[in-house]
Amino acid sequence: MNYAQRERLAYIDFCLEYHGHIARADLIQRFKTGLASCSRDLALYKEIAPDNAELKHETKKYLRSSSFLPVFKHDPESILKALSRGFGDGISQSLEPSSICFDAIRLIHPDSKMIGAIMRAIHRGTALRCEYESLSSGTTKRIIVPHAIVNNGHRWHVRAFDRKTSSFKDFVCTRFSKAEVIDNKIKPFEIPEEDLAWHNIVSLEVIPHPNIKHHKAIEMDYGMKKGVLALEVREALVGYLLRQWNIDCSINATLTGPEYQLYLKNVDSLNISESLELAPGYNSK
Numbered sequence: 571m572n573y574a575q576r577e578r579l580a581y582i583d584f585c586l587e588y589h590g591h592i593a594r595a596d597l598i599q600r601f602k603t604g605l606a607s608c609s610r611d612l613a614l615y616k617e618i619a620p621d622n623a624e625l626k627h628e629t630k631k632y633l634r635s636s637s638f639l640p641v642f643k644h645d646p647e648s649i650l651k652a653l654s655r656g657f658g659d660g661i662s663q664s665l666e667p668s669s670i671c672f673d674a675i676r677l678i679h680p681d682s683k684m685i686g687a688i689m690r691a692i693h694r695g696t697a698l699r700c701e702y703e704s705l706s707s708g709t710t711k712r713i714i715v716p717h718a719i720v721n722n723g724h725r726w727h728v729r730a731f732d733r734k735t736s737s738f739k740d741f742v743c744t745r746f747s748k749a750e751v752i753d754n755k756i757k758p759f760e761i762p763e764e765d766l767a768w769h770n771i772v773s774l775e776v777i778p779h780p781n782i783k784h785h786k787a788i789e790m791d792y793g794m795k796k797g798v799l800a801l802e803v804r805e806a807l808v809g810y811l812l813r814q815w816n817i818d819c820s821i822n823a824t825l826t827g828p829e830y831q832l833y834l835k836n837v838d839s840l841n842i843s844e845s846l847e848l849a850p851g852y853n854s855k
Contacts, residue, residue, distance in 0.1 A: 571614075575844045578603075578611045579618070580642045586623055586634040587644070588653060593631040615641070678726045680743035685719070687749035688728050692716050697754040698730070703745040710734070713742065713754070717762035720811035729768055729806065731760040740767040740806070740845075770805040775835040776815075779825045788831050798835065809845030812852075820851030 578601055585592040597608040612632065616623065619641050623632040654673040691698040697715050704710050716730035724769070726743040762768070776799040778788040785797065792799045803811055811817075817832045818825040820842065828852070834840075837852070846852050 575611065575614075577601075579615050580619065580644075582611065582615045582632075583619075583622075583640055583642045583651075584644060584652070585641055586632065586638060588649065590634045591631045592623070593629075616839045627787050678744060680726050680746070684743060684746045684749050687751055688716050688719060688743070688746075691751045692718070694751065695756065697733075697756060698750050699748075699750045700746050701748040702741060703747060709747070710801055713752070715756050715760045717765065719743070720807065721809060723814040724810070730764065731756075731765070733760075738767065738806075765806070768804055769808040770842070771802050772805050772808050772843055773836070774801040774803055774808070774811075774839060775799075775800060776817060776832050777835045779818055779830050781826065782831060792832075801828050805843050806845070808840070808843045809848035812850060813848040816850060819849040820853070825851045 578597060581597070581600060582592050585596060592612075594608040594612065597603060597611060598605065618694060619639065621637045621641065622635055622641070624635050625632050649843050650671065651673065653671040666789045687698060687700075700711070702710050702712055713733045714728075714730040715733070716728045717813050718729040720727055720729060722740075727740045728743055729738065729740055731737070732739045732741075745834045758764070776789050776792070777794070777797055778785040782788060788794070789797055801811075812819055812834070815832055816829045817834050819834045819837055821837060840846055840849060840852060843849075
């Protein structure tokens with residue numbers, strides 16, 4: 571089957587699993603297809619998984635059966651995001667948020683025009699002339715060479731070579747007031763491959779904090795195996811992760827407080843990482 575049909579069948583599968591029902595009207599509203607096309611999709615799904623749904627003629631809805639087995643593998647993160655955002659593709663139409671599934675409260679997203687300028691510069695492999703609001707310097711005019719955009723768990727950053735400081739740095743996307751792609755040939759030391767902290771991978775071993783009496787709950791929260799969560803993280807992003815998760819990075823797990831539920835077992839792995847001022851309790855001495 572083609573991609574469009576697979577997408578519709580996956581949606582049928584999703585609705586049966588997580589809403590418990592699906593109707594032709596749902597398919598029409600979601601995909602803007604005709605009644606006959608929706609009927610064919612439901613018939614094909616019924617052919618593929620005959621025991622997954624039962625048609626209730628009085629409501630004209632297919633209900634999830636007790637013997638339901640999913641046809642498609644649905645990623646948990648995508649599931650919760652879709653459930654919390656409601657229906658709609660999020661590109662050309664507004665969404666109706668769910669009243670029973672809620673995502674975390676976050677900072678506002680970057681302006682779409684700024685995202686467009688950043689992404690065009692990345693794809694074209696060129697520079698970006700911008701005005702940036704810095705915490706230390708206020709409003710500054712800069713020329714940067716971006717190569718990646720990343721959500722650090724708290725807000726969106728762009729990783730770029732900064733010609734003002736001659737170094738690779740992180741810039742918070744919401745702090746750009748102006749951004750213009752310029753046809754400016756980048757120098758060999760400005761290319762993404764030269765951003766060593768971005769390409770260097772740091773191995774972290776996270777365990778429940780020694781001060782916690784019952785470790786099992788924490789192990790289940792983070793999907794630990796044998797009491798350890800092994801992570802492979804870009805060096806440039808290590809500090810953000812440690813701060814966001816409140817991972818105690820002191821030598822002897824000396825940080826106290828209910829927010830410190832995790833401890834970094836291999837603290838020595840941080841000796842080569844940048845942004846360590848964000849790591850709770852870390853002391854390089």
